Amino acid sequence: MRLNELSPGKGAKKTGKRLGRGHSAGQGKTCGRGQKGQKSRSGGFHKVGFEGGQMPLQRRLPKVGFRSRMARLTAELRLHELELPTADVIDMDVLKAANLVPAFVTKVKVIKSGEIAKAVKLKGITVTKGAREAITNVGGSIED
Numbered sequence: 435m436r437l438n439e440l441s442p443g444k445g446a447k448k449t450g451k452r453l454g455r456g457h458s459a460g461q462g463k464t465c466g467r468g469q470k471g472q473k474s475r476s477g478g479f480h481k482v483g484f485e486g487g488q489m490p491l492q493r494r495l496p497k498v499g500f501r502s503r504m505a506r507l508t509a510e511l512r513l514h515e516l517e518l519p520t521a522d523v524i525d526m527d528v529l530k531a532a533n534l535v536p537a538f539v540t541k542v543k544v545i546k547s548g549e550i551a552k553a554v555k556l557k558g559i560t561v562t563k564g565a566r567e568a569i570t571n572v573g574g575s576i577e578d
Contacts, residue, residue: 509535513568514548516556525557550574 453465464474472478483490511534521528526542529535535542544556546564553573561569561576569576 507539508541508543509539511535511542511544511559512547513544513550513565516544516550516554516569517552523555523557525559529559544569 451461451466452459453461454463456462467474472480483492485491511529515534516524518534519528519532526535526539529542530537530539541560543560543562544565545562546568550568550572554569555575555577556569557577559576566576
């Protein structure tokens with residue numbers, strides 16, 4: 435094999451359409467561009483994202499991120515943090531007093547992260563499925 439014998443594989447390079455070479459060539463006269471209009475003329479393409487004068491998508495969408503207003507009022511609590519308060523029944527006020535959740539929070543959810551060894555009694559706090567199972571396994575209870 436020599437350098438002058440190298441060539442692409444069969445079918446790898448297709449020959450381009452020969453436009454404007456008469457009707458018998460298949461792409462004569464209008465060269466496959468149709469009849470009239472912006473796209474039929476030379477230089478007749480508009481900028482990327484142009485939607486015919488309609489406000490383009492990249493300008494319709496907001497430019498700054500979204501911050502949920504509800505996310506400020508909710509907090510997550512890990513399993514091992516439930517052992518920190520010394521109260522018998524753990525509710526929202528106990529968690530706020532122990533500085534485990536911010537003062538302005540209205541909803542708290544316990545998630546299964548970490549481990550719990552002490553039996554706790556929760557009141558008015560939502561719990562994930564895995565965290566509920568972990569709390570009940572150590573002898574704790576959950577009131578809604």
